[in-house]
Amino acid sequence: MENLQDKLKAYHITFNKPELLAEAFTHKSYYFEHKSSSVFHNERLEFLGDAALGFIIVEYLYKAYPDEREGVLTEKKISIVRRESLADFSRQLGFDQFLKLGNGEEKNGGRENEANLENLFEAFLGAVLMDQGFNAVKNFIYEVMIPKIEDGSYDKVTDYKSALQEIFYTAGHIDTNNKIPLEYVVVGQSGPVHAPIFEVNVEFEGQVIGQGKGKSKKIAEQDAARDAFVNQKKQQEDR
Amino acid sequence: MENLQDKLKAYHITFNKPELLAEAFTHKSYYFEHKSSSVFHNERLEFLGDAALGFIIVEYLYKAYPDEREGVLTEKKISIVRRESLADFSRQLGFDQFLKLGNGEEKNGGRENEANLENLFEAFLGAVLMDQGFNAVKNFIYEVMIPKIEDGSYDKVTDYKSALQEIFYTAGHIDTNNKIPLEYVVVGQSGPVHAPIFEVNVEFEGQVIGQGKGKSKKIAEQDAARDAFVNQKKQQEDR
Structure with missing residues (x-):
């Protein structure tokens, strides 16, 4: 995880508990093949990160679009937090190369799998939340995601x-x-x-x-x- | 809203912008009958409060149940934030009597309607968030909801x-x-x-x-x- 920690310095993130970061990058297929390992897989952190992300995006949209109705905001939210966008962030950040996968999952293309990469991104947010607190997650999202929202990447075409x-x-x-x-x-x-x-x-x-x-x-x-x-x-x- | 503000003092909440509180208590049926009113209806605040509540409950569950899998946590979350429970909180807090409804909605039993009361509770949380900040919402939820979770009200029977x-x-x-x-x-x-x-x-x-x-x-x-x-x-x- 050496390289990954270096990479995160660009976002002013240094983990106090590297084991949380390791957990975020552990797919359950790896965990089930290495049960003696002390590191759990990333589903719990993904559950947490998903909720934090949802809230931060909703709060952003609420403030950024004071005149839009709830229906419009919901639509925007869906286009932002949908699987393909979150998987893209994992790829853009180079997270995919650090994901720990089991052998079968690796052979089946698990490293390119959209669901795996979405979950990885959310689990990472969960780990940042637990290790660095809410503001660190918010700062990260505002640094990495919000500029893409503001440059219109998400509303060129509503798919x-x-x-x-x-x-x-x-x-x-x-x-x-x-x-x-x-x-x-x-x-x-x-x-x-x-x-x-x-x-x-x-x-x-x-x-x-x-x-x-x-x-x-x-x-x-x-x-x-x-x-x-x-x-x-x-x-x-x-x- | 005089009485409502008094009621909220028990939770250490005093609104700086009472118009936000008024918005949270305005059903869209009332808004559409009083379009000249400067107060908008509560759907936007409900969108916001729903996301804040989801995140706060998820974070609580993540920490309170360190050994439970994601599936179990999701199940617990669903039983906590489901419509009937949130509507119940609106009733227990006496919020229902302050809800502003249009005439038709009032005649159709809108004041007892579970969806209206759920939305009211969430919109209230959204208003607290905007007026008092995240920690105030969290404190309120920890004071009002979490004790009920901890006394087992939500897991006696998983319905x-x-x-x-x-x-x-x-x-x-x-x-x-x-x-x-x-x-x-x-x-x-x-x-x-x-x-x-x-x-x-x-x-x-x-x-x-x-x-x-x-x-x-x-x-x-x-x-x-x-x-x-x-x-x-x-x-x-x-x-």
């Missing part, structure tokens, strides 16, 4: 297909193949042949939850996802 | 039917009647007539997601809900 996935994923709706059973079905086409308009439904377990239109199938799918996303949020708000 | 509802609810799976489409179906009965064993499946949109057994239908339903809950959590963890 509603991902946002919709996230809602269903959070509820554990993944099938036996680890996929979320959302399907995009082309249900109609109109307009002239050279300028067609596609109609797409998004279905969850056979039930239509959103409808969209667009000049391409891709655009129509995003439009359907947006419709479904708004419907789901509205149901939550109207309850 | 898996509610915990399962919560998972699906969070994802916005509510039907047009504002219900979560989870069904408990008796699929078998065995054993002697005087000591039957019931078999129950829990279904989500027609698909079996958990199976249970028990000496009564009620016990079998809880057992099926526990099975489904564990399956959902496992899918999330194994991804």
Whole structure:
């Protein structure tokens, strides 16, 4: 972990308890292959880091967008804390090379796995919280993540297909193949042949939850996802 | 709000900006009937308070249960922050009588509505955060909520039917009647007539997601809900 500690100095972070840092970088597959090791795997720290991150981002959004409604803030939050962005931060920070994986997990591409890298990033935040306190986590997030939010990296395109996935994923709706059973079905086409308009439904377990239109199938799918996303949020708000 | 401010003194809270407190106690139905009022409704504060509460409870659980796995901590968290408990806190604190509702909402029983009271409690936490800072929210939660957690109010019975509802609810799976489409179906009965064993499946949109057994239908339903809950959590963890 020598190199990692050096790397963290750039963020003014020096761990008092390096074992917390080691825990954050230990995937459970490694732990189960080295049970005699005194270092636990990173799931508990990930649970903690996830909650700290959620709160810090929410507080930031609340203050940064004083005129936006809750629905808009929720949407922004989802696009910021979604798996792909957090995994990207792990990669950008070079955390992935320090992740300890079991042999099987390594062979199966666990070092590039988005979920592993997301969890690693969150577990790291949890470790910083326990070792350095809340302000250190907040400073780190404001140094590393907030500038990317402010330069608009997260709102160039709201990827509603991902946002919709996230809602269903959070509820554990993944099938036996680890996929979320959302399907995009082309249900109609109109307009002239050279300028067609596609109609797409998004279905969850056979039930239509959103409808969209667009000049391409891709655009129509995003439009359907947006419709479904708004419907789901509205149901939550109207309850 | 005079009485409310007095009430809060018992918790060492005196608002510098009473308008934040007023916002926390304004339901959107009231806001839409009094649009000329300068006070906004409480959805933004609820968004903020929800995240602060989540983080504070998670941090507490992480420290209080150093030997528990993430799955157990998540389960505890869900039982603590679930709607019914938070609504109960609003009632115990006497917040419900100060909630500003529109006429229609009042007539429809909005003052007893669990969602309204949950949102009120969270919005109050958000207002304390903005007015008094993070430590004030934490102190309040440690004074009001944590003792109830420590006296075991939340783990006497883990109500898996509610915990399962919560998972699906969070994802916005509510039907047009504002219900979560989870069904408990008796699929078998065995054993002697005087000591039957019931078999129950829990279904989500027609698909079996958990199976249970028990000496009564009620016990079998809880057992099926526990099975489904564990399956959902496992899918999330194994991804």
